[in-house]
Amino acid sequence: MSLRHAVLGLIVEVPGCSGYDLLKIFDLSLGHVWAATQSQVYGELAKLTADGLIEVTSEGPRGRKEYAATPAGRDELRRWLTETEPKPVSRDEGILRVFFLGTVAAERATDYLRAQAAAADRGHEELVALENSLDWHRGGMAGYGHIALEYGKRFMAMRREWAEWAVEQLQERSEQPPA
Amino acid sequence: MSLRHAVLGLIVEVPGCSGYDLLKIFDLSLGHVWAATQSQVYGELAKLTADGLIEVTSEGPRGRKEYAATPAGRDELRRWLTETEPKPVSRDEGILRVFFLGTVAAERATDYLRAQAAAADRGHEELVALENSLDWHRGGMAGYGHIALEYGKRFMAMRREWAEWAVEQLQERSEQPPA
DNA sequence: TTGAGCATGTAACACGTTACATGATTTC
DNA sequence: GAAATCATGTAACGTGTTACATGCTCAA
Known part of the structure; x- marks a missing residue:
């Protein structure tokens, strides 16, 4: 609830x-x-x-x-x-799709991952813009809002880095195909 | 859908x-x-x-x-x-609560953030255990499953680090109260 | 006076959760 | 033959989304 x-x-x-x-x-x-x-x-x-x-x-x-x-x-x-304990996040469509990337050509898979990296980057930029548009004063909701915003920025950065790493992984695999 | x-x-x-x-x-x-x-x-x-x-x-x-x-x-x-484009994640109860931590005593807020760090740590351990319990062979779903699992580990690590950072922030603020 | 923005509400439908209900096979 | 596990399905309820429906107020 x-x-x-x-x-x-x-x-x-x-x-x-x-x-x-x-x-x-x-x-x-x-x-x-x-x-x-x-x-x-x-x-x-x-x-x-x-x-x-x-x-x-x-x-x-x-x-x-x-x-x-x-x-x-x-x-x-x-x-x-x-x-009460918060319910952990258990739905992420972007990651769900990764499970099924094996059903499409390797190029489509890297396209997808690169698009995810770009989306995370845009998300990060939006949060920075939001941060600049609000004139936070410390304390109250503003103080904790700032902590939540920092989470969002770290989340977007992590996703971008992960997607870029995943593209590299796939490229390495295609260079040296399985034994 | x-x-x-x-x-x-x-x-x-x-x-x-x-x-x-x-x-x-x-x-x-x-x-x-x-x-x-x-x-x-x-x-x-x-x-x-x-x-x-x-x-x-x-x-x-x-x-x-x-x-x-x-x-x-x-x-x-x-x-x-x-x-089609994946719908970005837009519900995270753990972060939602951060917006309202200003309504409880500062000690309760740090308790909450420390519990979130611990929960992320447990989540990370569970994923490592899962990784070890599956004998992945490369290619097919296993290969992409591995990429999804790496995401999960990075997600949990990011959350733990963020929660620890947030606790430090609150402690700094309480040491030098607002001007 | 007209359009943008303020302001609330409802109805129909889709999706998700919990609990109930049943029964077949295998293993000990 | 009892218990564990395999295996499917439904009903009731709660939550979430989309679309519709209406009307007021203020500023230009």
């Missing part, structure tokens, strides 16, 4: 935000680690409200609803962070 | 396998990059058969059904590998 906690967490950190505000945060930064659609966000806000973890604190123009966490909501966020 | 292609790909690479055999492969290795449950696998086999991408080649004892890919199935796998 991570979407629930992503939404709850944002409302704890950004009190007075609306579904629309949340959506912008998902698009800009949080969505890199936990994607969410508009439907999901509004649906989860309704459920969290029904469960008493958040509440509408004011209603603005255009039907805007601003939310804040209740004490029960803050407890639930703390419980999630300190008493 | 990656599950579909994971199942199809396995049937191309391991002709004559059954749903039960596939399930063992998911548990042992493929599941690290694309998790699937028993229900999903049997359901997908039925759909792939209905769509003419695979077919039952023989029926064994205990109702065992062995599958092989049809030409249409092999085409579809190739099309997926060469003409």
